[in-house]
Every structure is written in C-alpha cells, then in structure tokens.
Amino acid sequence: MISKRFFGVAASVSFLVLSLIAQTVSADMVPPGTDDDIRARLQPFGNLCRAGEDCGQAAAVVASGPLSGEAVYNQFCVACHSAGVGGSPVLGDVDAWAPRLAQGMDTLWDHTLNGINAMPAKGTCMSCSDEELRGAMDYMVGQVEQ
Numbered sequence: 703m704i705s706k707r708f709f710g711v712a713a714s715v716s717f718l719v720l721s722l723i724a725q726t727v728s729a730d731m732v733p734p735g736t737d738d739d740i741r742a743r744l745q746p747f748g749n750l751c752r753a754g755e756d757c758g759q760a761a762a763v764v765a766s767g768p769l770s771g772e773a774v775y776n777q778f779c780v781a782c783h784s785a786g787v788g789g790s791p792v793l794g795d796v797d798a799w800a801p802r803l804a805q806g807m808d809t810l811w812d813h814t815l816n817g818i819n820a821m822p823a824k825g826t827c828m829s830c831s832d833e834e835l836r837g838a839m840d841y842m843v844g845q846v847e848q
C-alpha cells in the first residue's frame with residue numbers, strides 16, 4: 703500500500719523540479735524593454751568622460767586645464783599653511799606674511815619652487831606646473847595684500 707507520506711514526498715519533489723524548470727525558463731527570457739533600455743541598465747555605475755569624447759550633457763565634466771591657485775592651495779598648501787605647521791606663515795595672517803613679502807616676489811617664488819627649511823619644494827605638489835604653483839603663491843599673497 704502506498705502511504706500518505708509517499709504522496710507528500712512525491713509532491714514536493716515534483717514541485718521542486720517544476721520550480722527549477724520555471725527558473726531556467728525565465729532566466730532565458732529576454733527582459734522587457736528595447737535594446738537601448740537593456741544597454742542603459744547594463745551600464746557601469748560611474749562613467750568617465752575622457753577629454754575629446756562626446757559624453758552628452760549629463761556626463762560629469764572632468765576638470766581640464768590648469769588648476770586655479772585656490773584649488774592648488776586647498777589640495778596641497780593647506781596641509782601646512784592653514785595651521786602654521788613647521789613655522790609656515792598662516793594664510794591671511796598679515797603679521798606672519800609681512801616679512802615674507804618684504805623679501806620680494808622673486809624670493810617667494812624661488813622658495814615656492816625650491817623650498818626653504820621645512821617648506822618642501824613645490825609645496826609637495828610635484829605634479830603642479832609652474833603656472834599652477836605661481837597661482838597658489840599669488841593666491842596666498844593675495845590674502846594678505848591690501
């Protein structure tokens with residue numbers, strides 16, 4: 703005699719087989735939408751818009767061209783010149799900058815490029831162009847000049 707339990711097991715086995723088949727079938731199905739929709743969904747989360755590429759209006763604009771003096775300051779010089787690390791003249795501190803300015807711009811520029819004492823060459827921005835470094839120096843000087 704076939705027990706009730708056998709029917710129970712048989713039923714759950716066939717349910718399992720059926721749901722496996724159903725899964726396989728649906729995995730093969732094409733998701734709804736046009737090819738463009740699908741392509742859009744498959745795009746990586748972040749897209750890099752390289753110079754010279756037409757990336758559309760929504761693409762993030764990657765900064766090109768030289769950094770502004772303020773940008774260089776905020777990325778590199780700020781590490782020391784916001785708090786006076788190593789005796790560096792603090793941004794906007796007129797008293798600290800007065801004797802520096804008195805040396806003349808050529809000396810300040812020389813020390814920006816080549817460093818002096820605890821001031822490192824190029825203020826640690828080794829990738830900066832002379833133009834960018836000069837911008838950063840002028841930005842700092844501009845904070846204390848009337």
Ligand code: HEC
Pocket residue numbers: 774775778779780781782783787788789790791802805809810811813814818819820821822824825826827835838839842
């Ligand atoms: C690691 C710390 C540090 C960083 C980063 C730094 N500086 Fe300095 N800076 C100093 C110190 C210390 C001095 C004072 C040196 C001295 O006169 O003994 C100084 C002095 C200066 C002076 C005055 C030089 C003089 O002749 O009086 C200028 C201009 C200057 N820094 C520009 C910059 C610029 C521009 C940057 C960023 C591109 C920068 N610094 C980044 C530490 C730093």
